[in-house]
Amino acid sequence: MGDTLEVVWDDALAAYDFGAGHPFAPVRIELTMALARGLGVFDAPGVSLAVPEPACDALLESLHDPAYIAAVRRAGGKEALPDPVFGLGTMDNPVFAGMHEASALVVGATVAAASAVWGGVAGHAANLAGGLHHAMPAGASGFCVYNDPVIAIKWLLAHGADRIGYVDLDVHHSDGVLAAFYADPRVLTISMHEHPRTLFPGTGLPAETGSGAGAGYAVNVALPAGTGDAGWLRAFDAIVPPLLRVFRPHVLVSQHGCDGHRLDPLAHLDLSVDAMKAAYAAVHQLAHETAGGRWVLTGGGGYALVQVVPRAWTHLLAEAAGQPVDPRAQTPPAWRKYAQARTGEPAPEWMTDGEPATYRPFHEGYDPSDHVDRSIMATRTAVFPHHGLHPQP
Amino acid sequence: MTGDVVSIPETAGYKDIVTMMKWRGVSAFPVVDAAGRVAGVVSEADLLVKEIGPESFAGPGGSMLASGRRGERAKAAAVTAAELMSAPAVTIALDASVAEAARLMYTRRVKRLPVVDGTGRLAGIVSRVDVLSVFTRPDDQIRDEVLDNVIGGEFRLDPDAFEVSVTSGIVTISGLAERRVVASELIDAVRYLEGVVDVRDRMSWPPEEPPALAGGLRGDEGD
Numbered sequence A: 001m002g003d004t005l006e007v008v009w010d011d012a013l014a015a016y017d018f019g020a021g022h023p024f025a026p027v028r029i030e031l032t033m034a035l036a037r038g039l040g041v042f043d044a045p046g047v048s049l050a051v052p053e054p055a056c057d058a059l060l061e062s063l064h065d066p067a068y069i070a071a072v073r074r075a076g077g078k079e080a081l082p083d084p085v086f087g088l089g090t091m092d093n094p095v096f097a098g099m100h101e102a103s104a105l106v107v108g109a110t111v112a113a114a115s116a117v118w119g120g121v122a123g124h125a126a127n128l129a130g131g132l133h134h135a136m137p138a139g140a141s142g143f144c145v146y147n148d149p150v151i152a153i154k155w156l157l158a159h160g161a162d163r164i165g166y167v168d169l170d171v172h173h174s175d176g177v178l179a180a181f182y183a184d185p186r187v188l189t190i191s192m193h194e195h196p197r198t199l200f201p202g203t204g205l206p207a208e209t210g211s212g213a214g215a216g217y218a219v220n221v222a223l224p225a226g227t228g229d230a231g232w233l234r235a236f237d238a239i240v241p242p243l244l245r246v247f248r249p250h251v252l253v254s255q256h257g258c259d260g261h262r263l264d265p266l267a268h269l270d271l272s273v274d275a276m277k278a279a280y281a282a283v284h285q286l287a288h289e290t291a292g293g294r295w296v297l298t299g300g301g302g303y304a305l306v307q308v309v310p311r312a313w314t315h316l317l318a319e320a321a322g323q324p325v326d327p328r329a330q331t332p333p334a335w336r337k338y339a340q341a342r343t344g345e346p347a348p349e350w351m352t353d354g355e356p357a358t359y360r361p362f363h364e365g366y367d368p369s370d371h372v373d374r375s376i377m378a379t380r381t382a383v384f385p386h387h388g389l390h391p392q393p
Numbered sequence B: 001m002t003g004d005v006v007s008i009p010e011t012a013g014y015k016d017i018v019t020m021m022k023w024r025g026v027s028a029f030p031v032v033d034a035a036g037r038v039a040g041v042v043s044e045a046d047l048l049v050k051e052i053g054p055e056s057f058a059g060p061g062g063s064m065l066a067s068g069r070r071g072e073r074a075k076a077a078a079v080t081a082a083e084l085m086s087a088p089a090v091t092i093a094l095d096a097s098v099a100e101a102a103r104l105m106y107t108r109r110v111k112r113l114p115v116v117d118g119t120g121r122l123a124g125i126v127s128r129v130d131v132l133s134v135f136t137r138p139d140d141q142i143r144d145e146v147l148d149n150v151i152g153g154e155f156r157l158d159p160d161a162f163e164v165s166v167t168s169g170i171v172t173i174s175g176l177a178e179r180r181v182v183a184s185e186l187i188d189a190v191r192y193l194e195g196v197v198d199v200r201d202r203m204s205w206p207p208e209e210p211p212a213l214a215g216g217l218r219g220d221e222g223d
Helices: A011-015 A027-038 A066-075 A099-118 A148-158 A175-180 A229-247 A273-290 A309-320 A333-343 A371-387 B014-024 B069-078 B098-108 B128-132 B139-154 B180-191
Strands: A005-008 A047-050 A124-127 A164-168 A187-194 A218-223 A251-255 A295-298 B028-032 B038-043 B112-116 B122-127 B162-167 B170-176 B198-204
Touching (some): A005 A309, A027 A309, A066 A099, A099 A148, A124 A309, A148 A164, A148 A295, A164 A229, A175 A187, A218 A229, A218 A371, A229 A371, A251 A273, A295 A309, B014 B028, B028 B122, B098 B112, B139 B162, B139 B170, B170 B180, B180 B198
Parallel strands (some): A005 A047, A005 A124, A164 A187, A164 A251, A187 A218, A251 A295
Antiparallel strands (some): B028 B038, B162 B170
């Protein structure tokens, strides 16, 4: 049986818009959808499109304080009221008209994806507008207003899922999600990110492993600034598969922020789309191996709007659809024209950055003088014993 | 001192500074105010983005936009020489000596000193390299001075009776002096020559009768 993928999308998701000049621009998803369409990703058998409904207040309140939701409504209403106490109206999170409705729709889309997977409608489901992992119960943060991954995971737990695996590959620490489930052993949260010493939000050290019954279920991989493909893939290989194989989630939820790319203006990692593509394949394989194929995927960060995001996430959708894009493929000329007309930026010609995306598997042994290996060992040492795994390769 | 010194105005931007450094192949500039007086010094080290500390992105109120390549570039682009420079500048007067310059560099831990005239206007710049070059006197020049001026001139001894070699300012001297005290004074004289870093004493002298002491005690035989 081939992969089935539900892509949750509506043009209305583009209303999540912080305004001209803000890096989190909806055009990146429009370009992604156009590129995926142009390469025939949506024509693959088993791919369906679904239109989301905005999340109602009761659903939002599974995480967010009612006072915060009211503040978001005011911020996005006629009065356009900033509220710095709730993180609204800052440089990171400017207020915009319809802020509540747009944010609620993003949540609705991720919950729709979770519902499709849990209900057996599709094996995999994607919301590229989601992955807003910094939002907190009573505050917007890092361009995130309502935390769709958290709300979707809580929805799954409420609907009978006992164990959720969450893998977050955004270059920024997934602070909102790890905090929400910090004491909950039902949700294994794994965040691979640039070291907090050099990047927002300044949290995400290996020692942050969870509390109470949840100790050992928060997994932080903090990689040095400048880490490239080989180190990043090696870290993934060293940490994610062993934990998921032991945890065996009912559903795998993943966040695929692509801001770790070398061209991304907001961070300092040195990745290629080729490495990201390899990671998508790895997550896909793990969803089948450990979670019965039940896989909910979201977007996230990614601020090289034309050069990186569309190619990365087209690869992601294609992988989930069971028809990976040939890296030697060219982007359609019509798409390049559209991208240039839309943004003024020349668009990339190839679906590859030309990188081999190879790495040395961690089980072959590690080098204590290598900074990436030290990061890997710090995480394994902190977390593996909780799962009956040995930190040493 | 180098009189051909390039300075930059307080208002120069980050990009201008970087361009000048690349073009002139130097790692620092004195920064001057509108009147040409030295206000500070900006160096490569000042340009490194050290000022993006975790306080801008970590903790409550931390900003995602402030951290990462874009935030750092934006912050860097906004600064001028006046904000980047180390001020006030440690300067030295035109008529100060090399020794004073060296001492100032050491105590104030700076690698270069803008040289200023009586009104505080930039006249040149002296760097550590300039000061240290006083000590890098050619070895053969030192050797000639030891043989001709010290051994032959000051001590009126035959230079051919001594072997002198100099390597990187380290003088090795061997030969037979008529008395131990002569050998000792000769070594001292060589030690204080300009450019001499160290002296290896390989001098010899004839054995001496110890002076007669009350009680028949013998004195030291020598070092």
